[in-house]
Amino acid sequence: MLNLIKRLIISHSYIANYGYTDGSGDWYIIVDSDKCDGCGKCVDVCPVNVLEVITDDYDDLVVSIRAEHKKSIKYDCGPCIPVSGERDCKCEQVCEPGAIKHSW
Amino acid sequence: MTTEYWRWTESRWTSPDIDWKKADIITAGVDIGSVSSQTVVMCDGELYCYSNMRTGSDSPDSARRATDWALEGTGMKIEDIHYIIGTGYGRVNVPFAHRSITEIACHARGANFMYGPTVKTVLDMGGQDCKAIKCDERGKVTTFLMNDKCAAGTGRGMEVFANLLAIPINDVGELSLSVEAEPEPVSSTCVIFAKSEATGLLRQGWAKNKVLAAYCSAMAHRVYTLLVRIDVEKDFGITGGIAKNIGVVSRLEKELGLKALPAKYDTQIAGGIGAALFAKALVEKSRKAA
Amino acid sequence: MITAGIDVGAVTTKVVILKEGKIIGDSMVTTGIEQKKSAEQALDEAIKKAGIPRNDIERITATGTGSKAIDFANSEVTDVEADAIGANFLYPQARTVIDVGGEEGRGIKVDEKGRVIDFALNERCAAGAGAFTEAMSRALEVKVDEMGELSRKSTKDVEINAQCAVFAESEVVSLIHAKTAKPDIARAVHDGIASRITSMVRRVGVEKDVALIGGVSKNAGFVDCLKKHLAMDLLIPDEPQIVGALGAAIIAAS
Secondary structure, eight states: OHHHHIIIIIOOOOEEEEEEEETTEEEEEEEETTTOOOOOHHHHHOTTOOEEEEEOTTSOEEEEEOGGGTTOHHHHTTTTSOSSSOOOOHHHHHOTTOOEEEOO | OOOOTTOOOOEEEEOSSOOGGGOSOEEEEEEEOSSEEEEEEEETTEEEEEEEEEOOSOHHHHHHHHHHHHHTTTOOOGGGOSEEEEESTTGGGOTTOSEEOOHHHHHHHHHHHHHOTTOOEEEEEOSSOEEEEEEOTTSOEEEEEEEOSOSTTSHHHHHHHHHHHTOOGGGHHHHHTTOSSOOOOOOSSOHHHHHHHHHHHHHTTOOHHHHHHHHHHHHHHHHHHHHHHTOOOSSEEEESGGGGOHHHHHHHHHHHTOOBOOOSSOGGGHHHHHHHHHHHHHHHHHHHHO | OEEEEEEEOSSEEEEEEEETTEEEEEEEEEOOSSHHHHHHHHHHHHHHHHTOOGGGOOEEEEESTTGGGOTTOSEEOOHHHHHHHHHHHHOTTOSEEEEEOSSOEEEEEEOTTOOEEEEEEETTOGGGSHHHHHHHHHHHTSOGGGHHHHHTTOOSOOOOOOSSHHHHHHHHHHHHHTTOOHHHHHHHHHHHHHHHHHHHHHTTOOOSSEEEESGGGGOHHHHHHHHHHHTSOOBOOSSGGGHHHHHHHHHHHO
């Protein structure tokens, strides 16, 4: 209950786009900080350890991309999002509030 | 000695109207970018003094030099500042900062100060990155996107072209607008490939201003594609060095169908301003708690 | 039957002339502003080497970024298909083909007949192609074809964090100012591009045997790094740049 009050009154929510645009397109992981409660299930289920939970500028726990993956996310997410074949994006599947999405 | 065409003008400024010794809360923001560094000092949330210079090879050293230069001639020492926040790419390397805050949050806050509470969409084109930020009337971030993987749409990209064409970077914007008709843009997606394209065009006899126009057009389009990802809402404000390039700004405004708010401050100090304002809020909070 | 394949790349144009499944002539020229002229020049050179009259060529297939400019070609084929067929001809056991050209990197999954099953591209980004090594060689003040030898003298691991050729160039300049040894920098350059190429190919799955083609495969230092990242050996032809044109010539004959 306190968490809910905190989220309504104190915390600040925003949409974060982590990733990059280059010659081949836009490659972003989109996090809705309003929906994300920092539970960390996506961090645990990611087969390539791309994600981490951080404390943001507004002192909330939220998921983000690890710095070393920020500029190679298109490739790093390859195992779950292959060029052709079945999309099997584990972080999106495990997130109940639907806080995390890929732009591709 | 080869002329460095990319070299933009470094500067500092002190407010003629403020006596810092009478200030209640003195705070500073130190924004260490990969290309430029700024230190901004505010007295009670008013802009007191700032510096804007090229980042050296050593971040802590750049932080100190930017701050020393900002304070030059003011009589103020670093110890007189109540709270210092570091931001930017090198924010963890400001040894005398009390805390660091991301450049996204600082740019939104800074833009809110510079452009007022109506600004909702902020574009920051830094030296090696490009940020598209949506904020609310208090300058808090509601959406953001930052691209720092690719030089297309960054200051470095523009520096490459200034060097290629041997034109001082301060003149690039004006010169690009001196064309009779808008040429086709060069490849907007890669600065290296755009550069080869431009070399070919020069060999074909294209005048420098036409090549510049083609490149500014490409850069404006690249930036436009980033902005539409976050759904542009007015008012629109631009921060960072590129705001000073009328060649890119005017073309971007045309593509967006939206004019950017006129800048009353040096657009490169937005991050530093935001950091200094965050610092003020923290000082106020701690004084209230005490 | 005598056929010709013309591969108009962003940087070089290649021609291969094929007779009864054997290469009888080939050539490579720099792609100029007028792609058709470059193609004709390359074709003339290859014909001279083959020692045949132009009319003996029954079919011409064009490929590459500038293939549309070759209006005298009988047919066109994508560079991915051309690469696959060409590599299959040279190495029928190859199931993955990696092409690192001047401006584009490709990872292609092929079957035993050289048909494309899947592919991934590093398009329009200098960091995933030869343009990266070229830009860094300028910063290091060495010739591009010296990069391989230089990097093999490396004794220390150095990191280049930038994923963009423009930013990497600044990083290289800083490293040089910090007195980092040039061989170490050169190897870091090759390591960076090898890492990107590997990530790209992994998107389609790496299955042996792996063939490497394209101009950058002549860089022994880069090849070392790529083998290390893939943890696999590589099949590299003596003339890695003409494989696309070879594939086009084979397709013309079928």
